[in-house]
């Protein structure tokens with residue numbers, strides 16, 4: 095067998111098509127069908143943004159991601175420059191934790207809690223804060239698990255534009271079982 099023939103044997107038709115697309119600059123062009131993927135599946139490349147199932151998706155570092163959720167999560171933890179309550183400048187190191195929970199600066203929280211103590215309402219307030227902390231934690235865990243499952247159960251799209259399915263992903267039933275137990279435990283910590 096000649097060297098050329100040997101090389102030819104090593105390449106499938108799909109590889110040849112992919113190389114042709116690469117040479118012609120059609121990087122995102124569909125060149126083959128990934129295992130277990132229907133023909134109707136659209137192919138997207140790095141940085142593309144599209145909507146499917148009522149959500150916005152993108153491909154970052156080769157991984158399909160739900161950017162709607164990421165953006166919302168980011169926004170929820172963004173702190174404005176000035177305290178919405180008193181208007182003074184906020185400091186990331188001091189006020190961030192207070193802003194996340196109370197939507198105001200540390201000074202405002204201290205003042206507010208002082209007023210509550212005077213009014214004899216502090217105990218009830220503290221219980222509510224702890225409970226809402228737990229609720230927030232439960233929500234964080236839920237969305238983390240959900241996003242991990244979304245990534246694990248969807249396909250990678252390679253640089254060549256091929257769709258490649260994850261193999262050996264997590265046992266979803268077991269994951270949800272564990273999640274339910276964790277939530278149950280957290281709920282029991284409420285005041």
Ligand SMILES: [Zn+2]
Nearest residue numbers: 177180199202
């Ligand atoms: Zn303030």
